[in-house]
Amino acid sequence: MQSAAASYSKLIKDEAKRLGFSFCGIAEATFLEDEAPRLETWLKGQMHGEMHYMENHFDKRLDPRLLVDGAKSVISLGFNYYNSDLQSDKESPKISKYAYGMDYHTVIKDRLKxxxxxxxxxIGEVGGRAFVDSxxxxxxxxxxxxxxxxxxxNGNLINKKHGSFFFLCELIIDLPLAYDIPPTKDYCGTCTKCIDACPTEAIVAPQIVNGSKCISYLTIELKNEIPQEFAGKMDNWMFGCDVCQDVCPWNRFSEPHKEEAFHPHPDLLDMKQRDWEEITEETFQRVFKKSAVKRAKFAGLTRNIKFLKNS
Incomplete structure (x- = not known):
C-alpha cells in the first residue's frame, strides 16, 4: 500500500506537469552541509562582484527551515524556456533566450502559487512559500x-532529457513527502566545451564561475561602467549570454517551449544592428514591456550597446 507521503508526492508531480513544468523533484528540507564551504570560498574570492546581496542571509541560503517555519520538504521544479528562433541580423547585439518574452519571475510565480x-x-492545511530566483x-x-x-x-543544472535551458524554482512547504534520490554521477565527463568557449574566461574551474567576469553579470547586474578589460571580449552580447549553454552537448536534447508568455515581442528578433544602436526609450518600453530586460533599464541596455560598438 502506498504511503501518504508517496501519494502526496505523486499528486504534486502530476499537477506540476499539468501546470506546464518540465519536471519536478522533492528533497527533505535540511541544512546544505556540502554547500557551506563552497559558498564561503566563492564569496571570499569576491566572485560575486558588486552583487553585495549575495553576502546577506548566509545561514538562510543553507537552511530552508529558516525561510519557512516548520519546513519539511523542498519541491524543485524546472520550466523550459528554450527557443530555437534567433535574431535575424547576425551583426545585431544579442540577447539571451531567457529574456525573449515576459519576465519569468511573474510567469512562474503565478504557476507556483x-x-x-x-x-x-x-491535501489540507499546508504552509509554504514560493521562490523564483528572488x-x-x-x-x-x-x-x-x-x-x-x-x-x-558551467555552473548550470543539466538534465539528461532536457539539457539546461530551463528556469529553476521552488516551493518550500511544511509537509513531509517522499524524497527523490539525487544523481550520483556527473555526466559532463571530460568535456570542457563551456570552459573553452567562455568569451571572458569566467569559468575558472569546473562548477566555479567568477560572476564578476561573466557577461550576464556585466550586462545586467553591474551598475557602473563595464571595465575596459572586457573590450572586444563580449561576443556582441547586450543582455545576458548563452555561450556556455549553446556549446553544451546536452542541449541537443532541448526542445522549444510551449509557453505563450515566453514568445518574443513581434519586433524583437527582426531589429537590425542600427535599430539597436539608435533605440529610443519609447521603443525600449514597447519591445520589452513586462520583460526581464527591464532589470537593466533603458540606461543599462544603451550602455551595453555603446560599449559593444566602441570596443
Whole structure:
C-alpha cells in the first residue's frame, strides 16, 4: 500500500506537469552541509562582484527551515524556456533566450502559487512559500538534491532529457513527502566545451564561475561602467549570454517551449544592428514591456550597446 507521503508526492508531480513544468523533484528540507564551504570560498574570492546581496542571509541560503517555519520538504521544479528562433541580423547585439518574452519571475510565480493552492485544496492545511530566483535559496543545489540533474562545469543544472535551458524554482512547504534520490554521477565527463568557449574566461574551474567576469553579470547586474578589460571580449552580447549553454552537448536534447508568455515581442528578433544602436526609450518600453530586460533599464541596455560598438 502506498504511503501518504508517496501519494502526496505523486499528486504534486502530476499537477506540476499539468501546470506546464518540465519536471519536478522533492528533497527533505535540511541544512546544505556540502554547500557551506563552497559558498564561503566563492564569496571570499569576491566572485560575486558588486552583487553585495549575495553576502546577506548566509545561514538562510543553507537552511530552508529558516525561510519557512516548520519546513519539511523542498519541491524543485524546472520550466523550459528554450527557443530555437534567433535574431535575424547576425551583426545585431544579442540577447539571451531567457529574456525573449515576459519576465519569468511573474510567469512562474503565478504557476507556483496555483500549485501551492492545489496542494492546500487537495491535501489540507499546508504552509509554504514560493521562490523564483528572488530569495536566498540555492536553487541548483536543491534541484540536484531533488534528483533533477547534476551541476555542469558551467555552473548550470543539466538534465539528461532536457539539457539546461530551463528556469529553476521552488516551493518550500511544511509537509513531509517522499524524497527523490539525487544523481550520483556527473555526466559532463571530460568535456570542457563551456570552459573553452567562455568569451571572458569566467569559468575558472569546473562548477566555479567568477560572476564578476561573466557577461550576464556585466550586462545586467553591474551598475557602473563595464571595465575596459572586457573590450572586444563580449561576443556582441547586450543582455545576458548563452555561450556556455549553446556549446553544451546536452542541449541537443532541448526542445522549444510551449509557453505563450515566453514568445518574443513581434519586433524583437527582426531589429537590425542600427535599430539597436539608435533605440529610443519609447521603443525600449514597447519591445520589452513586462520583460526581464527591464532589470537593466533603458540606461543599462544603451550602455551595453555603446560599449559593444566602441570596443
Amino acid at each position: 496555483l500549485l501551492l493552492a492545489y496542494i492546500q485544496t487537495e 530569495a536566498p535559496v540555492l536553487e541548483r543545489a536543491w534541484a540536484k538534491k531533488s534528483g533533477l540533474g547534476w551541476v555542469g562545469k
